[in-house]
Amino acid sequence: MPIRRAGLHGGPDPAGRVSRARWIVSFEGVDDRNTAERLRDTVLTGDRLDYGEDDADELWVHELVGSDLYDPAGRVLGRVAAVEANPASDLLVLESGHLVPMVFVVEAAAGRVVVDPPAGLLD
Numbered sequence: 627m628p629i630r631r632a633g634l635h636g637g638p639d640p641a642g643r644v645s646r647a648r649w650i651v652s653f654e655g656v657d658d659r660n661t662a663e664r665l666r667d668t669v670l671t672g673d674r675l676d677y678g679e680d681d682a683d684e685l686w687v688h689e690l691v692g693s694d695l696y697d698p699a700g701r702v703l704g705r706v707a708a709v710e711a712n713p714a715s716d717l718l719v720l721e722s723g724h725l726v727p728m729v730f731v732v733e734a735a736a737g738r739v740v741v742d743p744p745a746g747l748l749d
Contacts, residue, residue, distance in 0.1 A: 693738055697742065698740060703748055704722050704724065718739070724747075726741055730743045
């Protein structure tokens, strides 16, 4: 079932908008509320995006969560449990509860994130 194009902030595109911190989108062939209600609890899936060379430096939440966190010397600092949005810098939330601002990430690869935090941040 193809999705119509949705703008990031709703914008002029009537097919998608944010309302109360949730996305409202429309699908081809779903033109009324009753048809939409029948799709409740349907799991939407899609093919993995090909990020291309332009996005090679981007960090994606689903790739960070579950990664082991290291310092530049290779010492294990913990495991990433979540990523929390924060106006100044998104935060890596560790299983220990510590928060590490993303500005300290110096390297990220599959299952491994290296950070160079200031002294005392993880004490």
